Amino acid sequence: MVPVGWLGLDRARHRLVEGLSGRVLEVGTGTGLLSYPPSVSSVVAIDIDPELLDRASHRRPGVTLMRADVQQLPFPNGSFDAVVACLVFCTVEDPARGLAEIRRVLRPGGQLRLLxxxxxxxxxxxxxxxxxxxxxxxxxMGCQLNRDTVPLVEASGFRITHRAQRLRELVEELVAVPV
Structure with missing residues (x-):
């Protein structure tokens, strides 16, 4: 993934978390490459792969790491100010279910940020x-290159407030709010 980072993925990851504050849920943390601004009071990062979580634990002191599936989140309604997912929904078996769970755990006025x-x-x-x-x-790991993510997000009860297409329209940066 290092060459992809040079092509703009590292900058996109930085933009994804820019300006966030409060309590954040990071879905699909992988090896823990995201870094949050000081305005974020706490981060709970989940992944379904225990080996990736172990690798993330070495990079992410101060972050609560948990094994969990976005399709069945173990958090109460309205638990988070923002949910961040970076290159995750291409592998989620039932993305509509995962997006519904994200919508459930977002507080009113919260944001979903996707790359x-x-x-x-x-x-x-x-x-x-x-x-x-x-x-x-x-x-x-089940990645679907041809997933049409934007209509999935909109059909799951979100309104997209920011959309940027990158890498010849093969990558989308989205900010969405529950409607």
Missing amino acids: EHVRSPHPTVARLQDRLTPVWSRLA
């Missing part, structure tokens, strides 16, 4: 993504 690679709006590239996804999915 996801998405289905290309260009038909030729989208067809290529469709062809590559079955093989890629087996190699990359």
